[in-house]
Amino acid sequence: MKLHIINPNTSRRMTEMIRSSAEQAAAFGTEIVCEGLRRGPEYADCAYDGVIVSHELVQMVQADMRMAAGYDAYVVASFADPALDALRELTDKPVVGIAESALHFASFLGYKFAVINTLPRLERTFEDEVRRAGASDRLAVVKLPPYRVSSFLESTEDAKAMLVKTAREAIEQDGAEVIILAGGMLAGYAGFLSAAIRAPVLDGVKCAVKMAEALAALGLTTSKIKTYAWPDAKKAYIK
Amino acid sequence: MKLHIINPNTSRRMTEMIRSSAEQAAAFGTEIVCEGLRRGPEYADCAYDGVIVSHELVQMVQADMRMAAGYDAYVVASFADPALDALRELTDKPVVGIAESALHFASFLGYKFAVINTLPRLERTFEDEVRRAGASDRLAVVKLPPYRVSSFLESTEDAKAMLVKTAREAIEQDGAEVIILAGGMLAGYAGFLSAAIRAPVLDGVKCAVKMAEALAALGLTTSKIKTYAWPDAKKAYIK
Amino acid sequence: MKLHIINPNTSRRMTEMIRSSAEQAAAFGTEIVCEGLRRGPEYADCAYDGVIVSHELVQMVQADMRMAAGYDAYVVASFADPALDALRELTDKPVVGIAESALHFASFLGYKFAVINTLPRLERTFEDEVRRAGASDRLAVVKLPPYRVSSFLESTEDAKAMLVKTAREAIEQDGAEVIILAGGMLAGYAGFLSAAIRAPVLDGVKCAVKMAEALAALGLTTSKIKTYAWPDAKKAYIK
Amino acid sequence: MKLHIINPNTSRRMTEMIRSSAEQAAAFGTEIVCEGLRRGPEYADCAYDGVIVSHELVQMVQADMRMAAGYDAYVVASFADPALDALRELTDKPVVGIAESALHFASFLGYKFAVINTLPRLERTFEDEVRRAGASDRLAVVKLPPYRVSSFLESTEDAKAMLVKTAREAIEQDGAEVIILAGGMLAGYAGFLSAAIRAPVLDGVKCAVKMAEALAALGLTTSKIKTYAWPDAKKAYIK
Amino acid sequence: MKLHIINPNTSRRMTEMIRSSAEQAAAFGTEIVCEGLRRGPEYADCAYDGVIVSHELVQMVQADMRMAAGYDAYVVASFADPALDALRELTDKPVVGIAESALHFASFLGYKFAVINTLPRLERTFEDEVRRAGASDRLAVVKLPPYRVSSFLESTEDAKAMLVKTAREAIEQDGAEVIILAGGMLAGYAGFLSAAIRAPVLDGVKCAVKMAEALAALGLTTSKIKTYAWPDAKKAYIK
Amino acid sequence: MKLHIINPNTSRRMTEMIRSSAEQAAAFGTEIVCEGLRRGPEYADCAYDGVIVSHELVQMVQADMRMAAGYDAYVVASFADPALDALRELTDKPVVGIAESALHFASFLGYKFAVINTLPRLERTFEDEVRRAGASDRLAVVKLPPYRVSSFLESTEDAKAMLVKTAREAIEQDGAEVIILAGGMLAGYAGFLSAAIRAPVLDGVKCAVKMAEALAALGLTTSKIKTYAWPDAKKAYIK
Structure with missing residues (x-):
């Protein structure tokens, strides 16, 4: 495959x-x-x-x-x-x-989940995705750790501590039971964080x-019945 | 202006x-x-x-x-x-x-509205827009008259009759009180249709x-506080 | 007109x-x-x-x-x-x-809005209106500045300062991007407040x-098809 | 009492x-x-x-x-x-x-209910009440028997037959399990209809x-904390 | 009876x-x-x-x-x-x-209600019940007084004071107008608490x-039309 | 594994x-x-x-x-x-x-899905599951083929024809794009049906x-933070 x-x-x-x-x-x-x-x-x-x-x-x-x-x-x-x-x-x-996958996986592991986000402007996009995935009732909170993206890319100790603090707050204050790490730049942290907080942590890429x-x-393919039908080939694009 | x-x-x-x-x-x-x-x-x-x-x-x-x-x-x-x-x-x-405008205008003129659509693949897009505009409870039906787009562009008598028939069904069978004509190619028909069915017909462009x-x-501008803030100018695009 | x-x-x-x-x-x-x-x-x-x-x-x-x-x-x-x-x-x-108008206008200018209210008992009425306008997902908060109505009618400096403070809290703490001033007695404050907070402020009357x-x-009239049909003239009122 | x-x-x-x-x-x-x-x-x-x-x-x-x-x-x-x-x-x-009472009682007796209505213009009012009572998911249908109000007031055989037919359709076609008779003028029919269709029929008055x-x-009184607080006695009405 | x-x-x-x-x-x-x-x-x-x-x-x-x-x-x-x-x-x-009864009764006495709960693990169950009763919009808060179950069974002064404090917070901070006492072990406290906070307090058992x-x-029985039809007697249970 | x-x-x-x-x-x-x-x-x-x-x-x-x-x-x-x-x-x-799995898988393959059900009494249970999985907006229809369970267990030609007819109706009349076969006794039919109707067919077991x-x-385990915490071992069961 x-x-x-x-x-x-x-x-x-x-x-x-x-x-x-x-x-x-x-x-x-x-x-x-x-x-x-x-x-x-x-x-x-x-x-x-x-x-x-x-x-x-x-x-x-x-x-x-x-x-x-x-x-x-x-x-x-x-x-x-x-x-x-x-x-x-x-x-x-x-x-x-990767967002829809993490949201669906989370629903098997706990009732409420938190999303830890590194890009503040994506908050509304996340809300739309959560609604589209039908998971609005289960979203405990979207948390934004007060930290620069570059720290996460360099995986500093400070970045790790900040991540643990943010996840613990999501659990203790907001009622989260599962943590979803949003975005590729947190991808490497799931194992470390899960061990630290003793709760499932989802890496959307995985x-x-x-x-x-x-x-x-399972040999499943996207339905071509209606919403995702092939674009009409005969239409001329003036390019 | x-x-x-x-x-x-x-x-x-x-x-x-x-x-x-x-x-x-x-x-x-x-x-x-x-x-x-x-x-x-x-x-x-x-x-x-x-x-x-x-x-x-x-x-x-x-x-x-x-x-x-x-x-x-x-x-x-x-x-x-x-x-x-x-x-x-x-x-x-x-x-x-034009869709969001028509949806908001309709809410002042009646309780339930119908959308007359000419492009079958846009149905799901309309459903998303109606939800985004908060008008899901008021959507009576999305109707697709069984007719070719070209007929509407040529404004034939057949196209007109089909439009009246479709709007009457939306009113009598689906409970619509206001008709929204979806898409630019029906733009010229609102006045004619409103007179024929004696109900408000909305042209989204107007x-x-x-x-x-x-x-x-009113001097109103888009809020730059968060969702629609200016894109970050410093980011490099490799083009 | x-x-x-x-x-x-x-x-x-x-x-x-x-x-x-x-x-x-x-x-x-x-x-x-x-x-x-x-x-x-x-x-x-x-x-x-x-x-x-x-x-x-x-x-x-x-x-x-x-x-x-x-x-x-x-x-x-x-x-x-x-x-x-x-x-x-x-x-x-x-x-x-004026409330429904302000709610519909707000949806064009930002994602989340706050309502600044001067009459505490109207809070539930506002919630009903927001739901009826289909805007529940977009309501960030209804704020009640701790101030007497008469102050606003007299437009004192204290009233203005209180209004700016309340709007800033709505933006910073509750995520509002657009401010709606509820009620006629705040009608005169929209221009002043918008300049102070650099965000759109809506006066429902306008x-x-x-x-x-x-x-x-556009020559549009209320639909008489069903919900807003003329009251039945034949009914006798015993007055 | x-x-x-x-x-x-x-x-x-x-x-x-x-x-x-x-x-x-x-x-x-x-x-x-x-x-x-x-x-x-x-x-x-x-x-x-x-x-x-x-x-x-x-x-x-x-x-x-x-x-x-x-x-x-x-x-x-x-x-x-x-x-x-x-x-x-x-x-x-x-x-x-009487509507809210019937809606709450129905929820103890079956999952989906139908409302049989005699006044066509009240349909939207019923939808609002059902939403307010939180029963939207359970409303199978609002049925309007094709019959004049006066027939029900005179309790003719035709009126009874029409009522049975309407209730049966609500059960067989719309999935209703409980019938609510809307309005005082159907008040006398609940016992008769329940026997005829072998399903619970609710008279809102009862x-x-x-x-x-x-x-x-139980000595319960309406909460005066906020929504239903006493109207402010000091306000002058110019009458 | x-x-x-x-x-x-x-x-x-x-x-x-x-x-x-x-x-x-x-x-x-x-x-x-x-x-x-x-x-x-x-x-x-x-x-x-x-x-x-x-x-x-x-x-x-x-x-x-x-x-x-x-x-x-x-x-x-x-x-x-x-x-x-x-x-x-x-x-x-x-x-x-008893939960569904209290929820339906509360809707007649105020707009928003609070549930005072003694068993922390039941929180999600309550949320499901509130949704099933269609009362989600009216739930102000589920409060958990920081107290041991046994205290309530013994009805100590401390338990009473804690209950009054919890109810007052629900009213003042969360906007509750009616208090629902969850669970049998708080059953005896409704009268005392209602007098103390001057608001309706519901005992689900009552x-x-x-x-x-x-x-x-009213001679009403559960509908046997569909959801609550008798279990099929012919099926063999291997016991 | x-x-x-x-x-x-x-x-x-x-x-x-x-x-x-x-x-x-x-x-x-x-x-x-x-x-x-x-x-x-x-x-x-x-x-x-x-x-x-x-x-x-x-x-x-x-x-x-x-x-x-x-x-x-x-x-x-x-x-x-x-x-x-x-x-x-x-x-x-x-x-x-198996139901929740099929519902989540369906969301990746099309917008609206139909459930083909063989046990009429499970309809409400399905509605609850669809709501719990957050998929209510995407459910096109629950179809019940007019056929005896035993036919499906024996896989007769009639049963197959009935299944194709039911799935085609779900697609053409109800707008389904993906078919979910409910229940173990239809488990063997997914491949056959998918080929016949040229649309994805989901077997919940798979x-x-x-x-x-x-x-x-991925080494994921159920969250023990709250909803699914271990049952309290100290409690005595009188058995």
Whole structure:
């Protein structure tokens, strides 16, 4: 089985962290191809960025299809879950977002969950995703640790301590039972944090890899009945 | 006051119908500049098209800003209301969609409304917009008249009869009290249809023009506090 | 165009503030007729008051109709939006409430809004209106500044400082991006407050005037299909 | 125990039917005082009527209080449940509506219920009441038998057959398990209909009488903490 | 009339408190038979306990039916409202839970209510019950006084003071207008607490007794149409 | 990895179908232990049955724990998803229901789904599960093919034709894009039906096996923070 994991950002450091997380999760026999965007924002964190990265994403998947790249499923590795609907039209192979995967996995492990977020502008995007995933009743809180992104990329002791403090507050003050780490740059922290707080901690990249494997293993494909039908080929694009 | 009405499709016929509708609605002293996209689908009707037209839309508004075009407000004239969030980040001038405008206007005129739609694939998009506008309880039905788009563009007698029949069914069978015509290509039919069925019929383009005029006249601008804050200028785009 | 703005309270000071706000918002060519109730509470703030002022409101509109007063639209200028359904039955001219207008306008300018309220007993009424307008997900908070109504009517420096403090808390602590000033007695403060906090501040009276103008300009009338059908004339009232 | 049952209509025939139903439901020792309005519509069925009858209702309860009439609880016997909030402010004795009572009773007897309605214009009012009672998920259908009100008042065989047919359709086609008869004029039919369809049939008047007895027997009074606090006595009404 | 009140716990002290509360609420002529479980947890407070006590409850009601015990209605006296659906299948006599009864009664007396809970693990169960009763919008808060269960069973002065403090916080900080005491062990405190805080306080056992009396007095039985149809007798149980 | 698949019914034929389905879905290296109940109904289809099978389920898992059976995860293979909360308290190994698994998988493959159900009494249970899984907006319809359970167990041509007809109706009339087969006895039909209707068809048993494998592979365990904390061991059960 061959999965295409796309980091819809241009940060190479983040792409490496996502690749590492995906490879740890992959089953024996799953091939992981992990790429970042070639153009676009280093870290997409607003709706304008979302338009830019969505445009790149559809072109990457179209290129795969022109080249018959043979992927069995796609993972879009941004917690904003951009362009999922458009990609599900372009291919019938399963397309899986990391936020929706983490939200569905969380529902099996506890009643209320918290999302730990590193990009303040994504808060409304998360609320929309949680609503779309039908999990609004179960969201305890979205927490934003008062810390710079770069600290997490460098994995300092301070960053770790801040993460433990934030997760404990989510549990003790907000009633969270499961912690979801939002975004690729926290991907490496799930194991450490889970041990520290003795509660399940979800890394969306890992959840998405397992979800993609599961859908592909069962031979399931995206429904082409209506919402995700192939785009109409006859329409002329003036480009 | 100067409004930029953008048809996020490339059909020139549709752009003319939208311009005509907007000019009829405009107050004395309102200048209407109405343009279609230069690239993209003739009629956008799926999520993939939405990605393409959103990308064009942000570039048009960015061009306006580089040229200090001096628009007082923007109207995006597609019933899919594409890219509104991104455009609200790029400018602080009011940005108004035609679907959201029609939905808000309808709430003053009756309890339940029907949407008459010409593009079957937009059904789910409409459901999302209705939910986003908080109008789910008031949506009686989305009706799709069994008719080709081209008939409406040519305004044949058959197309008119079909529209009356569809609206009457929405009223008699589904409990609608107000009719919303979705999409630019039905823009010219509101007056005719309202007279025929003796009920309010809303043309989203006209509603959006009045909404844009109202917001601009009151000197209101998009909040830059959080959701629609300016995109971070320091981020490097590798283009 | 001729608008009848009715203050459903008997305070003349408040009627003057509403008139002033309405006249500032009115387009060139819009005639504003602004009246308070002749009987009833000085400030309606409970459900019992609502019954009294609703009874007065229907009589005022019935008097207009007997006299063929020729109004193009009505504005009910209380944040409790009383008797709107009954008035929409009595006339087919648009009837617009100031709370619903402000709620719909807010949705174009930001994601979350706060309502600043001066009458503590209206809190539940506001919650009902927000739900009816479909805006529950977007309400950040209803704030009640710890201050006497009379201070606002006299526009003291203390009142202004309190208003700025309250709005800032709504933004910083509750996540509001747009501020709605509830009630006629705050009508004069929108411009001052918006400049102070650098965020959009909505005066419901102004929003309602623009909404009434927009509906009337498009020739739209209340649907008589069902919910707002004319009251049955044959029924005998024993009076 | 002494209950004041008020029919907020002027039809004497309907008041008699309500009195009969209330007396059948009353416990040993409960005194029923049942009155209709002296002024207002014979059958209130629209929002305008609602304003008129609400104004009468508050005056009746105010008269009771001036006369120290000594009622232990109030029942408002219209399926539109008018003026309940205002009456709960005027007295601390329990005030009970017949629609809300029937809705709460139904929830103990089955999962989905149908409302059989005789006044077509009340449909939206019922939807609001069902939402307010938190029973939206359980409403199977509101059915309107195609029959004149007068037939039910005369209790013809045709009216009975029509009622059975309507209830059976609600069960077989719409999934109803419990039938609620809306409005005083169907009050006498519950026993007959329940026997015919072998399912629980609720008469709102009887449910409200038992609810009022229960609240009064437990010595419970309306909370004066906030929503239903006494109207402010100091305010001057210019009458 | 004969009511079977079942305490789905094995604590005899709690059964006595429930019996006392039920007897105080019972109308003249109502016979109260109050029993605890013979097997199972002293205080059920988790889902596993719920499975155990549900199994005991169905056996007790089956025993009643074998012995033709002749109960007119059943009350399940745990705030977790266990096994109500199953019991409604086994008998057509009304089956009433104490939590659902309190929730429905509260809606007649104020807008927002608080639940005072003594068993921390039941919080999610309460949330489910509140949602099932359609009362989510009206729940102000679930408060857990920082106190041991045994204190309440012994009715110490400290326990009383703690209860008053908790109720006052619910009113002043959370906007509650009505207080619901959750669970049998607080059953004796409603009168004391209501006098202390001058607001309605509901004892679920008393509400359930009145509800059961009301349903039985009106001759109402559980609908056997669908959800609560009798279990299929032909099925073989291998026991 | 070792999964315990429990059929909470006593039908051996159904247990064999579930085992077959589970073994087809299992990854290389996953050991499937599939058992039915020893006591209880052949096919559980009502709330009373739910109480009985829940009691058996907790005993089976308790027996596993006494024997240190070493399962890595549990699957409860009834579409009613019984006792999941209780089992999640008894063990920290993932516990997965087949209905919730199918609902979560469906959300990746299409917007609206239909459930094909063979046991009419489970309709309300399904509605509860769909709500609990947050998927209410996406449920197109629950369809009940007019056919006897035994036909499906025997896999007759008539049963197959009926299934195709039912699925086509769900797609064409109700807007479904994905089909979920409810219950173990339809487990064998997913491949056949998917080929016939050219749309994804989900077998809950297979989805649950993949979900259990995914959770266990990532080393995730049920949160013991609050909702699913271990039952309190000190409590005495009088048995």
